[in-house]
Amino acid sequence: MRDDAHRIPPLRAGRRPAGRALLGWLADERAPRLCRVAGSPGSGKSHLLRWLAEAGSDPAAPDGRRVRAVLDGERLTFDAALWLLGRQLGHxxxxxxxxxxxxxxxxGRTVVCVPDLGRAVHPSQLVGQLLRPMVELENVRMVVEAPDGGAAAAAFGDAVAGPAVLDLDLPQWTDRERYADWAAGLGADPSGYPSPGAATGPAERPGHASGRELIGRVPRHPDGTPDLPGAGPALLGALWTAAAREESVDSxxxxxxxxxxxxxxxxTAALDGLEGALPRAWATAGPALVGEDDPGVRAAALRTRLLxxxxxxxxxxxxxPGPWQPVWAMWPDSSFGWPGPVSGLAxxxxxxxxxxxxADPSGVIRTVDAASGRPLARVARDxxxxxxxxxxxxxxxxLLLDSRGGTSVVPDHEGAPAAAALGQALDALAEACQGELSVLTVYGPGIPAxxxxSGTVCWLRADGVVVEKLHEGPVTALAGTSELLVSGGFDGTVRLWTAAGSGASAAPFDARPAAVGALAAADTVDGPVVAVGWADGLVRIRPASGGDVREVRFGSAVWALALTDGLLVAGTAEGVAAVRY
Known part of the structure; x- marks a missing residue:
């Protein structure tokens, strides 16, 4: 099927009427915000929702049809669903x-597809505490697989003045002629109309194999040790499910x-409710683990949380093997100590x-050894x-910027002339800026910016103060090197320029649909490097001149960043971590 430039994948077994009904539901502004797809086993409910998700993933899909998140209900827990939704929706x-x-x-409109909802760990909890409150938002449309009489359908009830129901057992949703042609092409029985499963036989679900049986299916290296990468995530996931069922997760x-x-x-399902260092680390790193396909990335994130x-x-x-290596970290209950939440780094x-x-959220400033994280002292403030x-x-x-937008300088020693000059420079910059100060940094030989x-950046040049509006909305982060300045905004863009030059390039250095939460920049032997942390938890590290990008996720919102001696240091609500990238 094709709708203008929007490619719509084929929908077989005579199901075009059902597909067009779903597309029509999305196009109708007056339609209920929830569509529940029902039908007997084998009627093709999951297939229809996955078809809609594939159609909605096409970049050419109209905004109203674009599917922004897909939650597969198989083994899904409340926490996993929350983390997956956040990751897919950019939060x-x-x-x-x-x-x-x-x-x-x-x-804007958010369309969410939830196939196999009935196979979630606790469908009623998932609906009552997450999915139903979501669909009560005016800008959310949700299509779920929830047959009549199931726990999920009962939990939705008459959400949002009653859902639309697409019952695939009703013949109007299947074209009889196309169904017969499809069945004939497969050598299947067309008398099963309108159910594809009745024609071909129901799809086989994996049985409840025992943990012992599943371990026997794990391939082995020549030396007899298990080949876990070769086993694949599905088999090992089934092993965790069996262990939870048999109460042998500890093994x-x-x-x-x-x-x-x-x-x-x-x-996530197997560890739900368990105590211990590993389950706790998994839960805190969860948003960086669930939805991540690379085992090396998952290992790096989990190691960072286990330090x-x-x-x-x-x-x-x-x-x-992972893309980064944790070096030190301080979390609650860590043997290395804990500074509390870290909202500022320098x-x-x-x-x-x-x-x-x-710096913590109350403004207490501590110093630590950059290479090891070893606590050293506190910085006294008047x-x-x-x-x-x-x-x-x-x-x-x-140099400090307080919560009211005021600046101050804590000198290296009492009455330092350099500190007085810095204070005067900050006063001049504050006067030149158009709005209330939101961030500060230093560049070059300790020059403030x-x-x-209002989106304006102000910095000092040899010929005076430069004032330039670089962002739509507040500037949320600022960083500098010996020659460069970098700014990030609530608008999600990052701009980079030579401080001695005429201003930032018209093209952003980077941009994503999330606010920039933190920035860091540093000179290296290979040239300046920039690290950007967005509000959805993604940190990108890349050379200022372009080139390879390294991505890091800690599972927490990153409040502050620093780059020093090949380390990326991140301040979060839970503590601080340093990784070698």
């Missing part, structure tokens, strides 16, 4: 309220490789050389309070 969420608020702010936790090579949705928690698991997971200079400055920004000048003076909530 890092920990609670349904987080997701609902983000969706309400999005404004699998003895090999952390089983966590990262298995289907992460199945692992200071389970040294044996960290060492064993190091054997899984690379030290002069007396702070080799150190990082960490007027403690929450901070929006923090940077360190080349003389060791600490600031930006504001």
């Amino acid at each position: 890092l969420v920990r609670t349904p309220d987080d997701l609902l608020a983000a969706l309400a702010d999005d404004g 699998l936790l003895s090999d952390p490789h089983l966590l990262v090579y298995a289907d992460p949705v199945a692992v 200071g928690m389970d040294a044996d698991a960290v060492e064993r997971l190091a054997a899984v 690379v030290g200079a002069a007396r702070y050389a080799g150190q990082l400055l960490l 007027e403690p309070g929450p901070l929006r920004g923090m940077a360190v000048g080349s003389d060791g003076s600490v 600031v930006a504001d909530d």
